[in-house]
Amino acid sequence: MERQAAIKRIEELRELLNQYNYEYYVLDRPSVPDSEYDRLMQELIALEEQYPDLKTKDSPSQRVGGQALDAFQKVEHRTPMLSLANAFNEGDLRDFDRRVRQEVGDDVAYVCELKIDGLAVSVRYEDGYFVQGATRGDGVTGEDITENLKTIRSLPLRLNEPVTLEARGEAYMPKASFERLNEQRRQRGEELFANPRNAAAGSLRQLDPKIAASRHLDLFVYGLANAEELGIASHSAALDYLQQLGFKTNPERRRCANMDEVMQFVNEWQEKRPQLPYEIDGIVIKVDSFAQQEQLGATAKSPRWAIAYKFPAEEVVTKLIDIELNV
Numbered sequence: 001m002e003r004q005a006a007i008k009r010i011e012e013l014r015e016l017l018n019q020y021n022y023e024y025y026v027l028d029r030p031s032v033p034d035s036e037y038d039r040l041m042q043e044l045i046a047l048e049e050q051y052p053d054l055k056t057k058d059s060p061s062q063r064v065g066g067q068a069l070d071a072f073q074k075v076e077h078r079t080p081m082l083s084l085a086n087a088f089n090e091g092d093l094r095d096f097d098r099r100v101r102q103e104v105g106d107d108v109a110y111v112c113e114l115k116i117d118g119l120a121v122s123v124r125y126e127d128g129y130f131v132q133g134a135t136r137g138d139g140v141t142g143e144d145i146t147e148n149l150k151t152i153r154s155l156p157l158r159l160n161e162p163v164t165l166e167a168r169g170e171a172y173m174p175k176a177s178f179e180r181l182n183e184q185r186r187q188r189g190e191e192l193f194a195n196p197r198n199a200a201a202g203s204l205r206q207l208d209p210k211i212a213a214s215r216h217l218d219l220f221v222y223g224l225a226n227a228e229e230l231g232i233a234s235h236s237a238a239l240d241y242l243q244q245l246g247f248k249t250n251p252e253r254r255r256c257a258n259m260d261e262v263m264q265f266v267n268e269w270q271e272k273r274p275q276l277p278y279e280i281d282g283i284v285i286k287v288d289s290f291a292q293q294e295q296l297g298a299t300a301k302s303p304r305w306a307i308a309y310k311f312p313a314e315e316v317v318t319k320l321i322d323i324e325l326n327v
């Protein structure tokens with residue numbers, strides 16, 4: 001194909017592949033079969049090989065994984081990635097609620113989110129383009145896993161607006177991908193992954209992005225590191241904004257007016273947890289208003305405006321029940 005035609009065709013392919021990718025991996029509503037997506041991707045890769053100078057950093061072809069790295073570079077997080085204090089029962093949550101109200105008064109709302117059992121990551125965008133992704137690490141210094149994160153189809157390579165931001169999220173391996181991967185490893189006599197979290201961590205620590213691409217990881221974003229700079233007033237508004245930009249946010253979040261509604265959400269998801277296509281290990285509860293978050297501040301380790309309610313470990317409970325019932 002001659003150059004002018006190639007320029008036009010590459011542009012068409014990019015638009016199509018980005019749209020199909022968004023429908024399939026973010027909306028979970030594909031409009032074309034995988035075979036069509038793969039065919040167009042192969043055509044794009046061939047044209048970019050014929051005209052390498054036409055390849056751009058947000059091209060969908062970046063998702064199949066490039067050269068293997070020798071090592072991961074270190075990345076200093078501009079804003080530290082804090083930890084979360086844990087709650088193990090309703091009493092702990094009531095104590096948290098009391099401390100919050102003592103500080104900010106009774107007019108407080110919470111946002112409840114499923115606590116995805118994966119690996120916390122930070123992703124930076126400049127003028128709308130994905131430029132760097134890193135693991136949480138120790139909260140201050142993480143590892144640059146940009147090339148591996150590009151293989152996560154629900155991570156936009158370019159946002160719907162040309163904004164500069166840093167988003168935080170949880171990379172995870174869906175249960176189905178985990179079962180398929182362990183079945184493959186079983187057949188090859190390889191060591192199995194104990195759970196989807198370990199599998200996701202092991203996959204993102206691969207130096208060869210083609211291996212990461214083969215693991216079908218996914219990502220939910222759950223926050224902005226620089227929300228106040230962007231003039232956003234609450235956590236709910238930040239999540240809505242992230243969704244508008246093209247990120248995948250978890251749909252099962254709920255804004256609660258008090259701790260009774262929070263407990264309802266916690267109990268509901270403790271029951272419904274097995275039906276989810278991914279593993280969760282609890283519920284994260286956050287004060288919604290950023291002004292109130294500011295008032296509450298953070299300890300050296302974790303915010304005073306958020307807490308993680310941890311579910312009892314699922315597998316241990318079932319094993320114990322098995323032993324009891326099948327003695």
Ligand SMILES: CC(C)(C)c1nc(N2CCN(c3ncccn3)CC2)c2cc(C(N)=O)c(N)nc2n1
Nearest residue numbers: 082083084113114115116117120170222223284306
């Ligand atoms: C921004 C804050 C600090 C409030 C925050 N921090 C989180 N985490 C911190 C501790 N993390 C951590 N990881 C490893 C070692 C120590 N802490 C792992 C992420 C969140 C994790 C999830 C999730 N998993 O679904 C979520 N919906 N919201 C979060 N929000």
